[in-house]
Amino acid sequence: MPRARYHLASYLESTAAHAPNRVAVIDPGGRAVSYGELDDAAGRLAAFLRTNGVHEGARVGVMMRKSVNAVTAIFGVLKAGATYVPVDPQAPLERARKILMDCGVSALCVDDKLVSVLDAMSDESRPATIVVSGEGAIGERSARCISWDSATALAPLPHDLNRGTSGLAYILYTSGSTGMPKGAQINHVAASSFVEWATETFSPTAEDRFSSHAPFHFDLSIFDLYVAIKHGASVHLIGEELTGAPRALAQFIADRDITVWYSTPSALTLLGEHGRLDRLPYRGPRVALFAGEVFPVKHLQRMTRLWPASSWYNLYGPTETNVCTFAHIPLPVPEDRTEPYPIGVPCSHCEARLLLDDGAPAAEEGLLYIAGDPVFEGYWNRPDVNARVFRLIDGKRYYNTGDVVRVDSHGEFIFLGRRDRMVKRRGYRVELGEIEHALYRHPRLREVGVVSMEDETGVRIIACYAGDEPGPSIVELKQFASREIPVYMVPDEFRAFDRLPSTSTGKMDYQQLKSWLGAPAGRANGRPGART
Amino acid sequence: MVRDEIKAKLRAYILTHYLRGEHESNLRDNTPLRTSGIIDSLGTIELVSFIENTFGIVLEAHETGVEHFDRIDDLAALVDRKLSARG
Numbered sequence: 001m002p003r004a005r006y007h008l009a010s011y012l013e014s015t016a017a018h019a020p021n022r023v024a025v026i027d028p029g030g031r032a033v034s035y036g037e038l039d040d041a042a043g044r045l046a047a048f049l050r051t052n053g054v055h056e057g058a059r060v061g062v063m064m065r066k067s068v069n070a071v072t073a074i075f076g077v078l079k080a081g082a083t084y085v086p087v088d089p090q091a092p093l094e095r096a097r098k099i100l101m102d103c104g105v106s107a108l109c110v111d112d113k114l115v116s117v118l119d120a121m122s123d124e125s126r127p128a129t130i131v132v133s134g135e136g137a138i139g140e141r142s143a144r145c146i147s148w149d150s151a152t153a154l155a156p157l158p159h160d161l162n163r164g165t166s167g168l169a170y171i172l173y174t175s176g177s178t179g180m181p182k183g184a185q186i187n188h189v190a191a192s193s194f195v196e197w198a199t200e201t202f203s204p205t206a207e208d209r210f211s212s213h214a215p216f217h218f219d220l221s222i223f224d225l226y227v228a229i230k231h232g233a234s235v236h237l238i239g240e241e242l243t244g245a246p247r248a249l250a251q252f253i254a255d256r257d258i259t260v261w262y263s264t265p266s267a268l269t270l271l272g273e274h275g276r277l278d279r280l281p282y283r284g285p286r287v288a289l290f291a292g293e294v295f296p297v298k299h300l301q302r303m304t305r306l307w308p309a310s311s312w313y314n315l316y317g318p319t320e321t322n323v324c325t326f327a328h329i330p331l332p333v334p335e336d337r338t339e340p341y342p343i344g345v346p347c348s349h350c351e352a353r354l355l356l357d358d359g360a361p362a363a364e365e366g367l368l369y370i371a372g373d374p375v376f377e378g379y380w381n382r383p384d385v386n387a388r389v390f391r392l393i394d395g396k397r398y399y400n401t402g403d404v405v406r407v408d409s410h411g412e413f414i415f416l417g418r419r420d421r422m423v424k425r426r427g428y429r430v431e432l433g434e435i436e437h438a439l440y441r442h443p444r445l446r447e448v449g450v451v452s453m454e455d456e457t458g459v460r461i462i463a464c465y466a467g468d469e470p471g472p473s474i475v476e477l478k479q480f481a482s483r484e485i486p487v488y489m490v491p492d493e494f495r496a497f498d499r500l501p502s503t504s505t506g507k508m509d510y511q512q513l514k515s516w517l518g519a520p521a522g523r524a525n526g527r528p529g530a531r532t
Numbered sequence: 533m534v535r536d537e538i539k540a541k542l543r544a545y546i547l548t549h550y551l552r553g554e555h556e557s558n559l560r561d562n563t564p565l566r567t568s569g570i571i572d573s574l575g576t577i578e579l580v581s582f583i584e585n586t587f588g589i590v591l592e593a594h595e596t597g598v599e600h601f602d603r604i605d606d607l608a609a610l611v612d613r614k615l616s617a618r619g
Contacts, residue, residue: 244573245580245593270577426574473558474551475570482569490569493552 003349003373006192007163009078011230012039017159019232022206026256027068028239035232038072043156045076045109045131050157052129054107056081057167061100061108061127062216063087063117066237069133069148070216071225073109079157082107083168085183086217090240091486093117095181099173101125103183103380112136115145165189171380172219172319174429175489177421179437183380184319193373194322195226197349201326202260202287202313206232209256211285213238213263218428219319220291223262233260243267250275254282261285261310264427265295266458268303277306284310291315291323292427294340294415296456301333316343316415318401319429320376320389324350325413342412343405350374352413353398354405359391365406368413369398421510423452423459428488435463435491438484442477444468447500449508450491453517463491464513466499533615538587538608545582546604550575561604576601583607589614 012035015022020036033041054060060077062084064070077084085103087096089111096117100108108127110117112134118126123143130144131151138145165188173181198204210228212235214220228235236256242249250271253261268290271277284307295314304312312329327344346352350373354366369391376399378386391398402420405413421432432450439448445467453460463477472480474494481490501512539561547554550571565571571579580591589611600606 240573241593241597244576245596246577248593266574270574274577274581474554475558475563475568478551478570479564479568487569487572490572492550495553 003193003196005165005189005373006195007078007165007188008169008191008195008226009042009075009163010161011192011195011226012042012075013079013159013161015229015232016040019206022232023234024229025068025071025235025237027237028066028242031068033068033072035229038068038075040156041072041152042075042079043158044152044154045072046079046157047154048131048151049076049080049082049107049129051154052107054080054082054129058082058106059085059103059171061085061087061105061110063089063096063100063108063110063114064133064216065089065111066212066215066239067111067133068237070109071235071237072152073131073133074216074225076109078169079160081163081167083170083185085171085173086215086221087117087173088215088217088486089114090215092483094120094483095485097121099181099183100127102173102180103171107131109133112138163188165192168377172217174319175422175431175434177431177433179434181434182382182385185377185380186322187377190322190374190376191222191226193349194222195230197323197347197374198223198227199230200348202227202289204228204231204233204260208233208259208286210235210260211238211253211258211262212236213243213261213267214427218292219317219322220262220264220427222322223289228260246270246274247276250277250280253285254280257282259286260289261287262289262291262315264292265290265299266293266426268295269299272299272303272306283308287311287313289313289315291317293424296458297333297337297340298456300329300341301335301337304329304331304333314341314343316413317370317374318403320399321350321370321374321401323347324370324374324401325352327412340415342408342410342414344412346370347374351396353393354407355391355400365404365416367419368401368403368405369393370401371396371398375399423461425459425461425488428486430461430489432461435461435481435485435489438481438489439463439465439477441484442467442472442480444472447508449500449510449513451510451514451517453514460493461489461491462493462495462517464495464497464500464517466497471496533587535608535612538611539604541586542583542604542607542611545579545586546571549578559604561608563604564602565604566598566602579607583611587611587615589618 016035016039024035024038026032107129109131133148169188169191171183176182212224288310314327315323317324325344351371353369354362356362404416435450445465447466449464501509503509
């Protein structure tokens with residue numbers, strides 16, 4: 001049955017129309033705005049963007065820390081009919097600049113503390129309009145910069161109930177194996193199909209208090225923002241200071257009495273390990289959701305004991321489809337269980353197929369393909385990659401997730417691993433090739449091979465290199481890497497060799513490299529077909 | 533505990549956990565740790581936990597902000613202050 005399709009801005013407009021006084025968003029500092037206020041401010045920003053050349057379909061960068069203004073900026077862009085491109089405020093500025101240039105943003109909403117991202121851009125390549133949030137000095141860059149107050153001074157753009165849903169809502173950049181991040185284009189049909197599915201599945205209400213733990217450039221934020229706002233619930237923004245301080249975060253969750261939690265397993269593991277949750281009267285959110293990576297059972301077990309009152313779900317899906325399969329976790333998690341939980345069954349808003357490498361249907365184990373409303377529109381300006389990731393089957397466009405799964409005896413999917421060189425770290429996708437590209441820019445490294453190894457604490461990234469003697473120190477290599485790539489991609493270890501191994505065809509021999517590092521052969525990186 | 537002893541414990545921990553294989557001399561008291569990618573947010577949480585357990589002190593969230601908690605010098609000064617305050 002065809003589902004209702006919505007423009008994301010309509011979720012806010014509809015709630016603001018019938019419940020203007022309810023609290024919409026509370027930022028890390030405790031500043032709260034009502035739905036009426038949020039809608040008004042976003043409408044004003046939209047009017048400003050429209051009068052400054054931001055037309056329908058234009059891209060607008062949002063490079064802001066978690067704040068009420070950041071949420072306002074996102075809805076301002078959506079109301080203007082444009083596409084928002086959230087950029088990690090903690091990313092190296094060079095990476096942020098590449099992303100903004102890649103999709104040619106016509107405007108940028110940016111925190112005062114982050115305006116230096118403009119420095120590396122030539123005057124012509126800078127966005128035509130730059131809205132600066134915050135009171136900080138912005139120096140000589142000011143020609144195109146305008147203050148937040150000035151950008152929200154116009155009368156708000158009126159609500160529009162007839163917006164189309166085929167346009168792009170946002171572009172999320174993920175790690176790219178060639179060294180350049182790829183922008184996954186998500187339209188309103190795709191985004192709202194997920195919001196509607198989540199509505200059916202988790203029955204949110206206006207009384208719910210949602211956590212917003214994931215940053216806005218991470219697809220988990222789509223749930224936090226739009227599912228909450230559709231239902232008139234409150235969104236509790238969690239800033240970087242709190243994500244890095246588990247005890248304070250645990251206290252925050254209890255004080256705000258969060259009822260819907262969504263994060264990576266890594267974040268929950270830290271909370272369970274260091275948050276001292278057992279000392280708080282809080283018994284857990286109504287719904288606890290996790291996604292982004294495999295949750296080691298030992299840690300899941302501990303968290304479910306600390307939050308025994310919650311309904312637990314494992315959500316699965318790449319940025320390109322958002323959540324496409326899900327599994328309920330029945331409690332208690334058995335003491336003797338070591339197998340990770342399945343990623344579950346396909347969500348009702350999409351279709352899944354398992355195919356072998358040659359495209360033939362797989363009986364029990366194969367690559368997971370997804371079709372239907374939630375599938376993205378391809379990567380921005382990457383026809384080469386787009387041609388590879390889609391496959392037309394029975395007139396439907398299927399996306400190849402690249403994840404190898406097996407069907408268990410209950411008909412649920414079990415995640416086995418990947419055939420390529422993508423790994424998950426803290427829920428983020430990391431293409432090992434992107435790290436290699438970054439390290440190759442170091443003047444003293446001749447050869448670089450990056451591998452991942454898994455142990456009970458998670459994935460470790462190890463960069464092996466050969467280069468001029470004396471080589472750079474590990475301190476220097478880490479510092480160099482962190483200027484080129486986000487900190488979650490910086491290798492855990494650096495290992496120097498005289499030369500790196502190559503295969504008979506002259507390619508880097510990663511299996512050999514791993515064996516040099518002492519990995520059990522054929523096991524690392526969850527290679528399918530090598531189950532133990 | 534004297535400041536140098538505190539620094540030695542911190543240095544040994546950081547070298548083993550975040551700079552495996554590095555020569556001790558390359559990790560200086562003023563080497564930025566967090567603003568330079570040597571320790572990420574997860575590592576910081578582990579480091580805070582190590583400091584609390586090793587020195588028997590409690591660090592508040594505001595004390596571990598990156599501005600004042602980035603170098604061995606900063607860390608040791610904070611530990612020292614906490615230990616003296618405890619008496």
